[in-house]
Amino acid sequence: MSEEVKENIPETETEAEVKEVKEETEKKASKPKKAKANAEVEKLKAEVESQKELLMRTAAEFDNFKKRTEREKIKTAEYSKANILKQLLPVIDNAGRALAVDPSSPDYDKGVELIVKQLVGLVDTFGMVELAEVGDTFDPEIHEAVMHIDDPEKGENEIVMVLQQGYKLGDTIIRPAMVQVAN
Numbered sequence: 001m002s003e004e005v006k007e008n009i010p011e012t013e014t015e016a017e018v019k020e021v022k023e024e025t026e027k028k029a030s031k032p033k034k035a036k037a038n039a040e041v042e043k044l045k046a047e048v049e050s051q052k053e054l055l056m057r058t059a060a061e062f063d064n065f066k067k068r069t070e071r072e073k074i075k076t077a078e079y080s081k082a083n084i085l086k087q088l089l090p091v092i093d094n095a096g097r098a099l100a101v102d103p104s105s106p107d108y109d110k111g112v113e114l115i116v117k118q119l120v121g122l123v124d125t126f127g128m129v130e131l132a133e134v135g136d137t138f139d140p141e142i143h144e145a146v147m148h149i150d151d152p153e154k155g156e157n158e159i160v161m162v163l164q165q166g167y168k169l170g171d172t173i174i175r176p177a178m179v180q181v182a183n
Contacts, residue, residue, distance in 0.1 A: 087125075091115060094115050097111070098112055098115060129167065129168055130167060131165070131176065131177045132165060132166055132179050133162065137158065138157040138181045143159065143176055143177050143179050143181075144166075144177065145179055145181045146178045148180070149181075154183060156182075157181055157183065162179055162180075163178040163179060164177065165177055
C-alpha cells in the first residue's frame with residue numbers, strides 16, 4: 001500500500017515539502033545569525049554613544065580651559081599694572097610735595113631733579129631703555145626724524161638733537177625718539 005500511496009502523491013508535493021522544510025531550517029539557522037548581527041549592531045551603537053559622550057566632555061573641558069586661561073590672563077595683567085602703579089606712588093607723592101614748595105625757592109629745582117632721578121631709576125628697574133643720544137646714527141626703526149639740517153661738520157645721518165626721547169622694553173618699541181638729523 002505504501003507503493004500505491006507513493007504513486008498517488010504527485011512528485012511536486014514532495015518537492016514542495018522538501019522546499020518548505022529547507023526554508024524552515026534556513027529560517028531557524030538564520031535566527032542565530034540575525035541575533036548575532038543585532039547584538040553586534042547594539043554593541044556598535046553603545047560604542048558610538050560612548051565616543052559621542054567622550055567628545056562632548058572633551059569639548060566642554062576645552063571650553064572651560066579657554067575661559068580659565070582668559071581669566072588668568074586678565075588677572076596677570078591687572079597684577080602687573082597694580083605692581084607698576086604701586087611703584088609709581090612714591091614719585092607721585094614727591095611730585096605733590098614739590099607743588100607745595102615755592103617755585104622760586106632753590107629747593108624747588110633740587111626737588112624736581114630728585115623726582116626725575118627717581119622716575120628714571122624706576123624705569124630702569126623695568127628694563128626700559130632710551131633710544132637716542134646726540135651723535136648716534138639715525139635708524140628709522142627706532143627714530144623719527146622731524147627736522148633736518150645741513151652741517152658740514154656733522155656726519156651723514158647723525159642725530160644732532162633729541163627733541164623727545166624714545167624708549168623700548170626688550171624688543172618692543174614703546175615710543176620712537178623724535179630727533180633732528182644732519183645731512
